[in-house]
Structures are given as structure tokens and as C-alpha cells.
Amino acid sequence: METNLFGYCNKMEFVPVDRILPNPYQARTRLDNMPELLRSINQYGIIEPIGVRVISKRVYELVFGSRRLNACKKLDIAYIPAIILKLSDREAGILTVEENIHKRDLNVIEKANSIKILNYGFGYNEDEISQILSLTLEDIKSYIGISKLNKDVKKSVIEHNLSLRHIEGILKIESKEEQKEIVEKIGKLNLNSVRARLYIERYLKRKERLNQVIDYRDIIKSRVINLEA
Numbered sequence: 001m002e003t004n005l006f007g008y009c010n011k012m013e014f015v016p017v018d019r020i021l022p023n024p025y026q027a028r029t030r031l032d033n034m035p036e037l038l039r040s041i042n043q044y045g046i047i048e049p050i051g052v053r054v055i056s057k058r059v060y061e062l063v064f065g066s067r068r069l070n071a072c073k074k075l076d077i078a079y080i081p082a083i084i085l086k087l088s089d090r091e092a093g094i095l096t097v098e099e100n101i102h103k104r105d106l107n108v109i110e111k112a113n114s115i116k117i118l119n120y121g122f123g124y125n126e127d128e129i130s131q132i133l134s135l136t137l138e139d140i141k142s143y144i145g146i147s148k149l150n151k152d153v154k155k156s157v158i159e160h161n162l163s164l165r166h167i168e169g170i171l172k173i174e175s176k177e178e179q180k181e182i183v184e185k186i187g188k189l190n191l192n193s194v195r196a197r198l199y200i201e202r203y204l205k206r207k208e209r210l211n212q213v214i215d216y217r218d219i220i221k222s223r224v225i226n227l228e229a
Contacts, residue, residue, distance in 0.1 A: 012049055014079040015060055017072050020052055023062040025096040025121070027114035028106060037071050046072070049081035053092055060084075063092055064099040090122050094132060101133050108146060108164050109154045115140060116147035142168040150176040153183055160187025162196075169200035 040047075050065025062069055063085055072080050087095065097114040100106055106114075118124045118132070126144065130137045142164060149157070153176060157167055166186060173179050182203060186196045 012081060012083050015052060015082040015084075016058075017069065017078060017080050019059055020069060020080075020082075021055060021059065021061045023064075023066060023092075023096055025093045025114075025117050026062070026066055027097075027100060027110045027117070028066060034067070034071065034074070037067055038074060041068075041071050041075060041077075046077075046081050049083050051085050051095070052082045053085045053087045061092070063087065063095055093117055093122050098133060101135070107158050108143075108162065108167065109158055111164075112143040112147040115143040119144055139164065142171065145171040149179065152176070153179045156180055156183045156187065160184075162187060163193060165193035166191070166196040169197050169204075172200070172204060 046068060048065075048068070050068050051063035052060040053063055055061045060082070065082075069080060085092075085095075097118055100114055101111055115129060115133070118129050119126070124132065126137060126140045129135075130140045133140075135143075146154075146157075146164070146167065149170075153170075160183065162183065167183060170179050170182060173182060182200060186199060189195075189199075191199060
């Protein structure tokens with residue numbers, strides 16, 4: 001079996017599971033539905049091969065198929081069908097992110113971390129990433145912003161299973177404490193993405209009005225002090 005990716009000719013082989021290194025560009029942090037996958041492999045075997053690249057003699061690195069590889073390890077399967085890909089580090093990074101970014105089972109933080117790899121790890125700018133992943137430039141900017149969120153805010157986003165549309169407005173809030181507070185509120189109220197966006201907009205408007213009041217009071221206070229002087 002042969003395929004063609006990035007202009008290279010690739011082949012499929014049965015590769016020793018214990019000689020496959022993990023993918024350094026893999027953003028997936030969870031292995032959901034493993035019992036179902038284990039049952040499927042027990043019954044039908046590996047239907048779709050994984051992708052690996054050669055690192056050195058008889059040593060490989062995973063490019064895609066982390067759930068299948070982990071399932072084989074759990075089942076003590078010695079060999080797994082794999083497409084041997086001839087890829088550079090940059091190409092492996094792109095292929096991994098492309099393979100993951102449109103998957104529904106990846107949360108928004110995992111997707112943001114994937115895009116961060118292309119941006120910070122390989123130096124692709126936002127326009128290039130937008131073209132590579134077929135996502136809008138606005139979404140790419142939002143994902144990169146989300147990748148910079150405080151770890152506690154990210155944890156709360158994951159716990160409440162919020163999407164990009166739920167939290168893209170959170171980037172307009174500077175305080176990490178306030179970001180976490182808003183994320184918690186959106187999650188606890190079970191707001192959909194539209195209501196979440198409106199909630200953040202109202203919060204920002206209230207804060208702006210409050211800041212204007214505080215500024216006005218400071219001005220009056222300053223003038224009183226100057227008159228007394």
C-alpha cells in the first residue's frame with residue numbers, strides 16, 4: 001500500500017509497537033472512549049494504519065494515530081500497521097496539527113495548543129496557519145490568544161467543556177482572576193455560545209462604566225485638593 005503526502009512516496013509496514021516514540025507535537029491530553037476502541041481492535045484488529053516517521057535505524061516517531069497505538073500497548077499487541085512517512089520536523093508538525101484540529105473530541109485548549117506549536121514552535125505566521133488549517137484568520141488569532149491563558153483559566157474551560165465561541169471574548173478581559181470568574185459563571189449557568197458572548201459584552205460594558213465613574217471621582221477629588229491648597 002502506498003500513499004503520497006507532501007510530495008513524498010510512502011509505504012506501509014507492520015512496525016514493532018515498542019519501537020515507536022510518542023509524537024512531540026501531539027496536543028491531545030485525553031484518551032476518551034478507550035474501552036470502545038479496545039473492543040473494536042479485539043474484534044476486528046487495526047482497520048486504519050497509524051502514521052510514523054523514521055528517526056534512526058529501527059526507531060520510529062508517531063505522526064498520527066495516538067489512540068490506536070495506546071490501545072495496542074494496552075492489549076499487548078506487538079506489531080501495528082503503519083504508513084512510513086518521510087517528513088521533516090516542520091512537515092510532521094503540520095500533519096499532526098491538521099489531523100487533530102478538526103476533530104470534535106479535542107477540546108478548545110488542546111486545539112489552541114496545537115496551533116501554538118505551528119506559531120511558536122515552527123514560526124508560521126497567523127496568515128500561513130489560516131491557510132494551512134483552512135480556518136479563518138480571526139479564529140487563528142483567537143486560538144493563539146487562548147493558548148496564552150492562565151493554567152487555572154484553561155483548566156476551568158476544559159472542566160466546563162466550553163468552545164471557542166464561548167470564550168473568545170474572554171481575551172478582552174485583562175485580569176486572570178476575572179477571566180476565571182467569568183468562565184466559571186458561563187459554565188455554571190450552562191450558557192450557549194451566543195448567550196456567553198452577550199454575558200461577556202455586558203460585563204465589559206459594566207466595567208467600563210464603573211471605571212468612568214471612578215475616573216470622574218478622582219478628577220473631582222483632585223480639583224478639591226487643588227482648591228484647598
